[in-house]
Amino acid sequence: MDTENQRGRDGSQKRSPLDMIMNQLRRKTSFTERKKPSVGRFFRPSENNEKNNVSIPETKETEISEGKNSTQPETESGGVDPEICSVVGWGRVKQFVQKLGKTPDSESLNLSHCDLTATDLLELGTLLPFLAQLEVVDVSWNDLLGGSLQALTVHLQHVGRLKTLKLSGCRLTAEDLGALGEALDTVPLLEILDLSWNSGAGGGNLHCLTSHFGSAGALRELHVVDCQLSEADAMSVGEALPLVPCLEVLDLSSNPLVVRGRENVLSALGYTPHLRSLRLRMCGLDRASLAILGEQLQLLPALEHLDLSCNKESGGGFSAVVMSLSFLTHLRSLDMHSCCLTEENVLELAQVIPCLGDLTDLDLSSNKRVGGVLQTLLPGLPLSKMKRLHLSDCGLSHEAYHALATSMKSFTQLESLSLSWNKSVGTNLRWLLEPLQAGCKLQELGLCSCDLTTEDMLHLESACKRGAMSRLRLLDLSCNGGVGDGGWVSLFGEAGGLKELRELDVSLRPSTSLSASPWMPALLEALHQLPSLCHLALKRWALTPGEREKLQRTASKRNVGLEWDELAAPGIR
Incomplete structure (x- = not known):
């Protein structure tokens, strides 16, 4: 969530004149021409791989790839074969999507964080006629698309089954919102619309879209997070709510609405009884x-x-x-x-x-x-x-x-518990942990800055030993400098009871620095018993060069990300 909010804040900043000039130049260059092969690492390939070749005959696709059909295929009577054209079109779709490091899917098109330009969007629009089964389009976090959305919206008529459209962080303008609004009647099944982190959606521009909500009767989710909505924008939302009676999700978070605007929105909530x-x-x-x-x-x-x-x-x-x-x-x-x-x-x-x-x-x-x-x-x-x-x-x-603590034995389904920054937990952790038995469903436990002691760590070790922490994925023990070396050694010694742990934080307070040498061997051994661990935070702990090298080598082999400071152990220069 924090990462996403940061991206949103970054996307809301005004661009410098130099940035605007550079962006204009980049917008005219397609992704392929700029040749950024590393983009693919930011994406999650579609999970619907089985659908990728729906209705695409393998033999015909092979022929096309071998160059046997360099022009539009014709039938014996001289007409264009629509089936072959469809195959040619799907080939173009596959080429476009794959160059962005994604797997083609006839029902879901996820091109977020692809650094798309206006030229890319224009090409994407021409491919929509070959994606008649498309239900999801996500082009979020492509901030060069602002001002060019019409290149896509004019082709939405070809994807009448579209249900989800995500445009977060695209620097949308009033013109973009207007173009999208005019296209709403071509996608009558649209259920989810996400415009979050577009500052251009605020400033009195939102009405360019909401004035067309009479054509969005099927809309079920509207996300407008951190769009710098003004009083006029909030009024527009309030006026639009009666037009979308099927609305089930409304997210206006991170918009400090002024008095008249927020009161108008709140007063209109009664028009959305299915919320x-x-x-x-x-x-x-x-x-x-x-x-x-x-x-x-x-x-x-x-x-x-x-x-x-x-x-x-x-x-x-x-x-x-x-x-x-x-x-x-x-x-x-x-x-x-x-x-x-x-x-x-x-x-x-x-x-x-x-x-x-x-x-x-x-x-x-x-x-x-x-x-x-x-x-x-x-x-x-x-x-x-x-x-x-x-x-x-x-x-x-x-x-x-x-x-x-007395109620813990009744929390049989509890998955996430956070008690961070509560000093009453320190020296009393046993009362919270003792009711937890093997098979406990707890996945997240937050105990940051709780004045924990070595004795508390011994009780956490005991909980690991009896299997009560077997499903734990996140454990936050940061800012607990009162834990002695023996406490950390005992906890790491029972790492076998934390086999599903993915994130572990044992960092110290910013003003503190201690040597990790006494328990570093136990941690290094524990890493071999934590197959799921992917993130380890050790900030403000001081290590010798040898310890740092061993930890880095072990973490690298296990593919564990480290978060630490360049601090030397006492006595080491």
Whole structure:
């Protein structure tokens, strides 16, 4: 998520005059002419390989590749053979896609991060007539496409079965949005539209698209994340919602909407009764807008996912929203991290939680006042259904922590638990881990900056030994400088109990530096017992040149990415 947000922020920056001139030159050059063979490493080949040659006779394709049909094939009567033409067209599609390091798929075209130019887009448009079965098009993160989207949209009439169109991070302009809007009636089955991280979609330009939403009646998902939406854009969204009554997912995250705009959007939510996912992360919601949202939530009985995180402007004014949650009996995911929740908000949440019997995902992280009253909330949670519980930086009191530890035996489906930056965990980790037995489904465990001790590591070692950590994929033990050398040695000694571990972080705080020499042999041995490990963070640990060489060599053989600092062990120059 952070990586994607960073890309979005980068894509939203204004270009310098030199950058604009260079981009204009590059836009006129196709991918092939610029010859960048390394592009393929950024892509994930299509998984539908079996569909790649649908309706493409092998013999005819071979003939074409051998140059036996250099012109349009004709039938005996002199007409053009449509079947042969189709084969020729598919050959062009394969050539175009393969030069970008991708595997052709007649139903899904993923060309994200391909550094496509306007010339490439023009060629792609001419290939659409040969992709009548196409359902997914993704050309995201090609920032040279801005201003040239019409070269593609004028050909969308040939892919009437299109259901998904992703255009994130393409520097779209008002002209692009207008061209897309005019083409909406040619793709009547379009269900998913993603315009995220296009600053040009904001600034009052969004209406160029939304004014055509009368032709997008099948639209089910609309993603407009971090598009710098203005008040006029938000008003356009509010006016468009009644035109897409089938909408199931609306994501307006990272758009700090101004008062009139966000109130207009929130007031129109009642026109989307089938909404299943509503994401308003970092939208600048205040008390007034939260009151409107509380009223509208009562009209969204199908809602399953609600993200209101990072709305600190509310000043704890979530009472109206919290009390309306009782109407969302199908709610599965609730994210309210970094919302300045008050103790009163948590007590109110405790009253409605029993109504949320389908809840599996709860994130209350970075709300300092949650930790003092969490014990009132836990009894109402559907513990046996919970899969994700994040309580990082919540100021967990010892009473709340022990209440959580007591409940651990009931979290039979829990996959992700984060308690980072809660000092009450230190010296008390055993109470959390002892209820966990072999077969535990836990996959992610966050214990960063929890004041862990050597004794805590011994209990984590014990959990590994009895198989309770056998499914763990991510383990964050960073910023716990209080763990002695013996603690790390004991943990690495039981690496065999972490066979599915993919990411391990044992970094120290930025202001700290310690020698890793006492436990480095144990780590090197552990790497041979961690077949799934792909990332190891050791920042601020000092190593000797010999240790660094051994670790780098071992990690390279195991294909493990290392994140470390160039620090020498004490006494080494």
